[in-house]
Amino acid sequence: DKNLIKPAEKFEVKEVRIVTRNIGVIDPRNIEEYIARDGYFALSKALQMKPEEVIEEIKKSGLRGRGGAGFPTGLKWEFTAKAKADQKYIVCNADEGEPGTFKDRLIMEGDPHTVIEGMIIAGYAVGATKGYIYIRGEYYNSVENLRKAIQDAYEYGFLGENILGSGFNFDLTVRLGAGAYICGEETALLESIEGKSGRPRLKPPYPPQVGLFGKPTVINNVETIANVPQIILNGADWYRSIGTPNSPGTKVFCLVGDVNRRGMVELPMGVTVRQVLYGFGGGVRGGRELKMVQTGGLAGTFIGLDKLDTPLDYDSMKNYGVSLGSGVILAIDDSHCVVDIALNVMEFFRHESCGKCTPCREGTRLACEILERMTKFEGTAEDLDYLRKIAEVTADTSFCGLGQSINVPLLSLIDNFREEFLEHVEKTCRANV
Amino acid sequence: MCVAVCETHKELYKELDQFIEKVKDKPGILIAVLHKAQEIFGWLPQEVQEYIAEKLGVPVSEVYGVVTFYNFFATKPKGKNQIKICLGTACYVKGADRVMEHFLEELGVQAEEVTPDGLFSVHPVRCLGACSMAPVVLVGEKDFYGKVTPDMVSKIIAAYRRGGRNE
Ligand SMILES: NC(=O)C1=CN([C@@H]2O[C@H](COP(=O)(O)OP(=O)(O)OC[C@H]3O[C@@H](n4cnc5c(N)ncnc54)[C@H](O)[C@@H]3O)[C@@H](O)[C@H]2O)C=CC1
Ligand SMILES: Cc1cc2nc3c(=O)[nH]c(=O)nc-3n(C[C@H](O)[C@H](O)[C@H](O)COP(=O)(O)O)c2cc1C
Ligand code: SF4
Ligand code: FES
Numbered sequence: 069d070k071n072l073i074k075p076a077e078k079f080e081v082k083e084v085r086i087v088t089r090n091i092g093v094i095d096p097r098n099i100e101e102y103i104a105r106d107g108y109f110a111l112s113k114a115l116q117m118k119p120e121e122v123i124e125e126i127k128k129s130g131l132r133g134r135g136g137a138g139f140p141t142g143l144k145w146e147f148t149a150k151a152k153a154d155q156k157y158i159v160c161n162a163d164e165g166e167p168g169t170f171k172d173r174l175i176m177e178g179d180p181h182t183v184i185e186g187m188i189i190a191g192y193a194v195g196a197t198k199g200y201i202y203i204r205g206e207y208y209n210s211v212e213n214l215r216k217a218i219q220d221a222y223e224y225g226f227l228g229e230n231i232l233g234s235g236f237n238f239d240l241t242v243r244l245g246a247g248a249y250i251c252g253e254e255t256a257l258l259e260s261i262e263g264k265s266g267r268p269r270l271k272p273p274y275p276p277q278v279g280l281f282g283k284p285t286v287i288n289n290v291e292t293i294a295n296v297p298q299i300i301l302n303g304a305d306w307y308r309s310i311g312t313p314n315s316p317g318t319k320v321f322c323l324v325g326d327v328n329r330r331g332m333v334e335l336p337m338g339v340t341v342r343q344v345l346y347g348f349g350g351g352v353r354g355g356r357e358l359k360m361v362q363t364g365g366l367a368g369t370f371i372g373l374d375k376l377d378t379p380l381d382y383d384s385m386k387n388y389g390v391s392l393g394s395g396v397i398l399a400i401d402d403s404h405c406v407v408d409i410a411l412n413v414m415e416f417f418r419h420e421s422c423g424k425c426t427p428c429r430e431g432t433r434l435a436c437e438i439l440e441r442m443t444k445f446e447g448t449a450e451d452l453d454y455l456r457k458i459a460e461v462t463a464d465t466s467f468c469g470l471g472q473s474i475n476v477p478l479l480s481l482i483d484n485f486r487e488e489f490l491e492h493v494e495k496t497c498r499a500n501v
Numbered sequence: 502m503c504v505a506v507c508e509t510h511k512e513l514y515k516e517l518d519q520f521i522e523k524v525k526d527k528p529g530i531l532i533a534v535l536h537k538a539q540e541i542f543g544w545l546p547q548e549v550q551e552y553i554a555e556k557l558g559v560p561v562s563e564v565y566g567v568v569t570f571y572n573f574f575a576t577k578p579k580g581k582n583q584i585k586i587c588l589g590t591a592c593y594v595k596g597a598d599r600v601m602e603h604f605l606e607e608l609g610v611q612a613e614e615v616t617p618d619g620l621f622s623v624h625p626v627r628c629l630g631a632c633s634m635a636p637v638v639l640v641g642e643k644d645f646y647g648k649v650t651p652d653m654v655s656k657i658i659a660a661y662r663r664g665g666r667n668e
Contacts, residue, residue: 071633167589167628205536205573206629208643244536247573249627263529264563265570281528322632324591330633366590400594412593416627422570 073331087294091178110297128304130316135289138382147276151284156196162203166365168396172290176210180217186293249420268468311337315381326401356401364393367473405501428471431462544575580622589628597636
């Protein structure tokens with residue numbers, strides 16, 4: 069697959085392919101090629117275990133949510149398993165909207181059966197008989213490949229009634245999103261599946277207890293679910309032998325921006341920013357200097373060159389102030405202006421703010437206004453302090469994760485590049501943008 | 502647009518009816534119906550929204566609320582060829598704003614506006630999930646162009662004036 073990148077030279081970190089193991093290897097529209105690579109073996113193994121044992125295995129593996137927040141997957145499943153209800157659901161979050169991220173698309177396009185198999189196993193483990201894959205409407209090929217795969221899975225008896233003679237039933241439906249970033253937030257996504265505008269709900273209660281149509285619901289990201297079959301097949305100990313103690317396994321990184329080679333690569337957790345950037349991305353393009361890197365997605369941190377050796381896992385935010393998020397590594401060279409980048413980021417948030425709560429709706433608007441003034445050399449030093457305040461207040465008082473996280477990119481930009489913001493007050497831009 | 506009068510639209514409504522009939526008992530189906538309606542009509546005129554509200558037995562205000570919430574649904578007609586330009590950060594740092602300017606200039610329109618011949622409209626969009634090819638332009642629903650530079654713009658437009666993508 070042309071999107072998968074290989075290491076630049078001999079490099080200390082090796083690719084480990086778990087969720088990308090079939091991409092570019094099998095024909096995603098041929099279920100038999102999937103089965104020939106041990107496909108649906110994990111399902112058959114899981115169906116011979118007790119549901120509690122499946123959950124225990126996932127808990128022991130230490131798998132954490134790859135949608136960005138890193139919540140322990142086994143624990144989430146256990147919440148739903150223990151909730152009492154006549155109906156439970158499994159939802160796959162395939163609304164991937166983070167700029168710079170395209171891993172979920174490539175997984176669904178290149179290996180749709182892995183996602184389906186993972187969802188059926190999750191359904192069996194928690195006692196859910198119905199699943200939804202909520203996918204971006206723009207992801208044409210993913211939708212087509214998934215629909216074909218679901219149809220084939222029904223034909224082969226992996227979906228539907230009495231799966232593999234186990235007495236367990238599971239149905240799976242694809243639902244298309246309609247172009248709203250906020251619908252990637254899990255409760256907004258549930259609203260959207262229910263046919264409504266995607267405005268977030270109050271948490272708690274969390275979806276594992278009160279989710280789709282008010283019923284207990286497991287929501288997991290595509291990459292999280294794609295890890296499940298391999299964990300069941302090879303065991304928790306095998307999984308724990310990869311990655312770091314607190315974040316076992318691999319992470320799919322999307323490498324974009326001003327690097328020589330852009331694309332996607334699956335590496336053990338704990339790999340450093342530098343290793344991804346230089347080992348796989350081949351360094352900065354066109355002989356320019358690296359200026360900064362944004363990790364973790366749009367709501368992630370902008371880091372300077374001093375933090376390139378940070379190991380990336382779900383604790384790197386806590387330990388080093390560098391977010392892992394959905395695994396984007398966006399390299400930005402010295403031809404770019406920080407104020408301009410900050411404006412692009414905030415314009416995105418302003419546009420995607422759902423408008424439900426005032427701090428986020430107004431905070432993102434005000435931040436854009438200030439940054440616009442700054443790009444036109446009309447800003448003042450007070451504006452910069454005001455911007456900081458807006459970021460803090462918005463983050464503290466917003467209703468959902470969108471507004472709550474705008475301080476992360478903004479403050480990391482202001483703190484790392486304060487001088488350059490102040491130069492704009494003095495009416496100069498060192499990048500001449 | 503004419504409702505229930507001209508034959509072509511009767512046909513279109515019939516197609517919509519058939520879809521609604523198939524799915525109307527599924528929970529939370531409104532968005533799927535709107536997707537289908539937009540596929541059939543090209544956009545979602547008020548009459549169509551009212552029609553759907555009646556068929557599904559939900560208030561028009563709810564339908565309207567949903568339509569205006571989601572970027573994908575259009576309450577105004579769009580060009581025959583919709584040119585979507587990604588302004589996501591990964592594309593932005595690779596010069597998407599200049600590509601955007603060139604498209605607007607070349608076509609002589611503002612963003613979201615349709616050219617007088619009805620052939621084109623230009624839409625800034627968020628990340629299209631093809632960031633490794635940034636900057637990315639999507640024409641219609643399937644024609645992706647990667648690593649687009651301003652000097653590629655007139656060639657892309659010309660291809661659609663001739664009727665479609667030429668590889
Ligand atoms: N992949 C993408 O395209 C994007 C990802 N993100 C990521 O989203 C993250 C924020 O997501 P949120 O869902 O707001 O985070 P969150 O921390 O509220 O929740 C994370 C997960 O853990 C579950 N959870 C947390 N506490 C729980 C409890 N007490 N009981 C049961 N379940 C519990 C939640 O239901 C959710 O599934 C950010 O880290 C960001 O990186 C943001 C934008 C786009
Ligand atoms: C604004 C916003 C957008 C989000 N978008 C996505 C997304 O596109 N895909 C995703 O998997 N999670 C997204 N999330 C995170 C989900 O709310 C949720 O944490 C995740 O689906 C849980 O799955 P996981 O535990 O497997 O990571 C988003 C969160 C926020 C606040
Ligand atoms: S924080 Fe923003 S996106 Fe979230 S509910 Fe409030 S307005 Fe909507
Ligand atoms: S940022 Fe443009 S395609 Fe992702």
